[in-house]
Amino acid sequence: MHKLIRKLLGKLNIVLALTLIMVIVGGLNATYVLATNEATQSASSAAATTITVVGKVADTAITTITFPEGAPSATISTPYNDVDTVSDAQVLHATTSEPVVRLKNTSAGALNISLSISSWTGSIAASEGYALSDPATTTTSAVTDNNLSTDGTNGLSPVATGVSVSAAAYKALYLELILSSSAGATGTSTLTILGES
Amino acid sequence: MKSKSTIVIALLLGLLLVQGSFALATSVNKMSLTNLVGYPGKTIKAEIALEGTDIGERSGFWYTHYKKIEGDNDRMDITSWITVEPKDFTIKQEETKTFTVKVKVPRNAELGLWGATSEEAGKEGHSNERRTYIIFKDAASGGNVYSGLLIPVSVKVTESPNIWEPVINFIMQNIIVIVLSIVVLILVARPLLKRKK
Numbered sequence: 001m002h003k004l005i006r007k008l009l010g011k012l013n014i015v016l017a018l019t020l021i022m023v024i025v026g027g028l029n030a031t032y033v034l035a036t037n038e039a040t041q042s043a044s045s046a047a048a049t050t051i052t053v054v055g056k057v058a059d060t061a062i063t064t065i066t067f068p069e070g071a072p073s074a075t076i077s078t079p080y081n082d083v084d085t086v087s088d089a090q091v092l093h094a095t096t097s098e099p100v101v102r103l104k105n106t107s108a109g110a111l112n113i114s115l116s117i118s119s120w121t122g123s124i125a126a127s128e129g130y131a132l133s134d135p136a137t138t139t140t141s142a143v144t145d146n147n148l149s150t151d152g153t154n155g156l157s158p159v160a161t162g163v164s165v166s167a168a169a170y171k172a173l174y175l176e177l178i179l180s181s182s183a184g185a186t187g188t189s190t191l192t193i194l195g196e197s
Numbered sequence: 198m199k200s201k202s203t204i205v206i207a208l209l210l211g212l213l214l215v216q217g218s219f220a221l222a223t224s225v226n227k228m229s230l231t232n233l234v235g236y237p238g239k240t241i242k243a244e245i246a247l248e249g250t251d252i253g254e255r256s257g258f259w260y261t262h263y264k265k266i267e268g269d270n271d272r273m274d275i276t277s278w279i280t281v282e283p284k285d286f287t288i289k290q291e292e293t294k295t296f297t298v299k300v301k302v303p304r305n306a307e308l309g310l311w312g313a314t315s316e317e318a319g320k321e322g323h324s325n326e327r328r329t330y331i332i333f334k335d336a337a338s339g340g341n342v343y344s345g346l347l348i349p350v351s352v353k354v355t356e357s358p359n360i361w362e363p364v365i366n367f368i369m370q371n372i373i374v375i376v377l378s379i380v381v382l383i384l385v386a387r388p389l390l391k392r393k394k
Contacts, residue, residue, distance in 0.1 A: 050344035
């Protein structure tokens with residue numbers, strides 16, 4: 001009798017072990033459905049886009065800005081872009097001012113504008129300045145001479161203008177260059193329009 | 198009548214041409230890379246993508262910038278930690294290019310936030326809290342006017358993770374299976390040991 005009980009207990013051990021293995025395997029592969037109160041949410045955001053530099057009137061991208069030749073130490077306030085050309089240069093005037101280019105924000109949100117230049121080559125520049133306004137404003141008669149560069153280098157860059165341009169809106173950019181005292185010199189620089197959300 | 202229809206066709210063609218020269222620029226899929234998490238010695242990797250939306254090809258490059266503010270501590274300038282690969286790019290309309298931003302946290306970096314004064318720095322309108330940026334800028338071929346965006350970067354330096362953490366996590370996630378497996382082993386092993394005796 002005692003032997004039979006021991007034998008049965010031994011078999012019970014194996015049955016228990018097999019049951020537990022089944023539970024483990026079953027638990028590993030089980031998929032539990034707890035509730036069906038789920039809803040799908042979705043959202044999307046538009047990509048941020050760099051500020052586009054366009055002509056004075058048309059939405060055509062410009063590629064270059066040129067300052068015309070001047071006497072040593074002269075103030076050059078009639079730069080022009082390659083779309084509007086030299087025949088339609090910047091105008092600084094108390095009632096009829098026109099910018100050199102317009103800045104268009106094609107992003108979905110407002111962007112703060114910073115301006116940056118690379119150092120002028122050929123020691124051509126003594127300083128450079130800018131002004132930003134709404135395109136409808138035609139009363140820009142003066143530009144601070146050195147708020148973009150005090151010495152023709154990129155030492156100040158990038159300059160945070162403190163001006164924000166709303167989505168799909170424009171700003172008018174005016175530039176002015178003070179030539180150095182070097183005669184017969186030429187030089188180049190790049191202008192960068194930076195946006196920050 | 199015929200001349201009127203000719204004028205209409207000419208106007209429509211003109212409109213098409215004007216739309217064809219409509220200027221866009223380059224889009225980016227992330228306007229901030231703030232609160233990146235890493236521990237001393239770790240290199241954090243983040244991806245950022247540009248999409249060309251301009252009708253022409255644009256060429257540009259990535260660089261880092263520290264916006265120095267009076268009174269900043271040495272946690273604000275992390276430009277030396279950052280590299281963007283590839284650095285230079287050209288991008289065509291509807292082309293998407295992905296870049297890897299690598300931030301190598303120095304082994305001696307103290308815990309806490311680096312590169313910004315607040316964890317809110319990535320939010321729109323929180324420009325004053327940003328210090329370290331990556332910048333991309335590009336221009337049309339042959340142009341001297343660039344456009345770009347300032348993208349703030351900050352890092353939360355945390356303690357180095359425990360090397361046993363993955364093991365502990367595995368045990369915690371599979372605790373029931375492990376306990377049941379131990380019980381099975383005991384149940385199977387006990388009769389075998391008894392038989393040997």
